[in-house]
Amino acid sequence: MTLISEHTETDTRERILVVAERLFRQLGYQKTTVADIAKELRMSPANVYRFFDSKxxxxxxxxxxxxxxxxxxxxxxxxxxxxxxxxxxxxxxxxxxxxxxxxxxxxxxxxxxxxxxxxxxxxxxxxxxxxxxxxxxxxxxxxxxxxxxxxxxxxxxxxxxxxxxxxxxxxxxxxxxxxxxxxxxxxxxxxxxxxxxxxxxxxx
Amino acid sequence: MTLISEHTETDTRERILVVAERLFRQLGYQKTTVADIAKELRMSPANVYRFFDSKxxxxxxxxxxxxxxxxxxxxxxxxxxxxxxxxxxxxxxxxxxxxxxxxxxxxxxxxxxxxxxxxxxxxxxxxxxxxxxxxxxxxxxxxxxxxxxxxxxxxxxxxxxxxxxxxxxxxxxxxxxxxxxxxxxxxxxxxxxxxxxxxxxxxx
CATH class of the missing domain: 1.10.357.10 (Tetracycline Repressor, domain 2)
Structure with missing residues (x-):
């Protein structure tokens, strides 16, 4: 089960980056917030912060x-x-x-x-x-x-x-x-x- | 007399540039106004504009x-x-x-x-x-x-x-x-x- 969980964690990390890149392209880096990224992924900002400690x-x-x-x-x-x-x-x-x-x-x-x-x-x-x-x-x-x-x-x-x-x-x-x-x-x-x-x- | 007057004009142009460079170094380009440059040269802004039509x-x-x-x-x-x-x-x-x-x-x-x-x-x-x-x-x-x-x-x-x-x-x-x-x-x-x-x- 550890392997599956690790896989999912990597997957979430990747998904955050993909969505962040898309929003940076659409809105610009300055205007994109961690809350925007979280919302797009239907997760809480706190969950995003589990993977990345800052914007x-x-x-x-x-x-x-x-x-x-x-x-x-x-x-x-x-x-x-x-x-x-x-x-x-x-x-x-x-x-x-x-x-x-x-x-x-x-x-x-x-x-x-x-x-x-x-x-x-x-x-x-x-x-x-x-x-x-x-x-x-x-x-x-x-x-x-x-x-x-x-x-x-x-x-x-x-x-x-x-x-x-x-x-x-x-x-x-x-x-x-x-x-x-x-x-x-x-x-x-x-x-x-x-x-x-x-x-x-x-x-x- | 034309030659002397031309000489003086060139001289004034040069003096404006020298003072402008000094003020740009001291205050920065954005913060320096044409009025600042004129004041430093003890001339009117209108006179500076005779030589340079803009900042x-x-x-x-x-x-x-x-x-x-x-x-x-x-x-x-x-x-x-x-x-x-x-x-x-x-x-x-x-x-x-x-x-x-x-x-x-x-x-x-x-x-x-x-x-x-x-x-x-x-x-x-x-x-x-x-x-x-x-x-x-x-x-x-x-x-x-x-x-x-x-x-x-x-x-x-x-x-x-x-x-x-x-x-x-x-x-x-x-x-x-x-x-x-x-x-x-x-x-x-x-x-x-x-x-x-x-x-x-x-x-x-």
């Missing part, structure tokens, strides 16, 4: 689920066959596309991202570290095969991720859309060039 | 002056002797340092930057274009000497500037300070690697 905790749960979707998608791409460069391109394109869909088209969710950046920075940092880790795995493959030149793989991954900020960071995607600058593919070309073996003549 | 126009003038300082400094560096890579490093370090000093340490000026980003985007775009143009000049030198490989110099300059967003963009400098990531020098190394001649074996 901030619910917000972090929703943010983690949204970010987790991007992390899962990138890990699937990293594990594919194919050249490191082509996987890196597909992976970076996917991050950009998913972050556009998730945060930019939707002004209410954009508000949620801004709050996450300010109040739950550690959730964002954990997400960026996981994405950087996946990018590092692809760069390590490329370095092993000679396709890339990266003596310090974790550093190369940090630089590659940082270089893509305009296309990865929700606030920058929103701010830079339709502004002068390189296209996504041009920027990925530049990053791949930065990882490619240099001729011996090139200095630092 | 927004004064704000743009102050922003242009602050950004112009960075543009001038980078152009001096671009015109120096030395390798393209060393000039690019000095130039990028200078942009980062000046933008840190100007916008990040000072929360009141940071407010001004946010308003500029929202309301006077064309001033920001003009600034970024001028910086990118200076970076392009250095990259073109490097491409001509064989130090860099950049078949499309304007594109290479846009990518190099975009890659440095974490270190150039006032809001990103503030948000990323003390957060995990590459150091300024490591990021510049990565950008220079992206511009360096690749070995023939390297694919796209």
């Amino acid at each position: 901030k905790a619910i917000h972090e749960g929703v943010a983690r689920a949204l970010m987790g979707g991007v992390e899962d998608a990138t890990e699937v791409i990293a594990a594919k066959r194919g050249s490191a460069a082509s996987r890196l391109r597909e992976l970076m394109t996917t991050i950009h596309r998913m972050n556009c869909e998730r945060y930019v088209g939707d002004s209410k969710l954009h508000e949620m991202v801004e709050i996450a950046m300010e109040e739950s920075w550690e959730v964002c940092v954990a997400h960026m570290e996981r994405i950087t880790h996946t990018i590092a795995a692809v760069i390590a493959d490329g370095a092993a095969s000679g396709e890339f030149e990266a003596p310090d793989v974790p550093l190369a991954a940090m630089c590659a991720t940082t270089a893509m900020m305009r296309f990865f960071h929700p606030q920058m995607i929103a701010q830079c859309a339709n502004k002068p600058g390189p296209s996504l593919d041009q920027m990925i070309d530049f990053v791949i060039a930065g990882l490619s073996p240099r001729s011996k003549a090139a200095g630092k | 927004k126009a004064i704000h743009e003038g102050v922003a242009r002056a602050l950004m112009g300082g960075v543009e001038d400094a980078t152009e001096v560096i671009a015109a120096k002797r030395g390798s393209a890579a060393s000039r690019l490093r000095e130039l990028m370090t200078t942009i980062h340092r000046m933008n840190c000093e100007r916008y990040v340490g000072d929360s009141k000026l940071h407010e001004m930057v946010e308003i500029a980003m929202e309301e006077s985007w064309e001033v920001c775009v003009a600034h970024m274009e001028r910086i990118t143009h200076t970076i392009a000049a250095v990259i073109a030198d490097g491409a001509a000497s064989g130090e860099f490989e950049a078949p499309d110099v304007p594109l290479a300059a846009m990518c190099a500037t975009t890659a440095m967003m974490r270190f150039f963009h006032p809001q990103m400098i503030a948000q990323c300070a003390n957060k995990p990531g590459p150091s300024l020098d490591q990021m510049i190394d990565f950008v220079i690697a992206g511009l360096s001649p690749r070995s023939k074996a390297a694919g796209k």
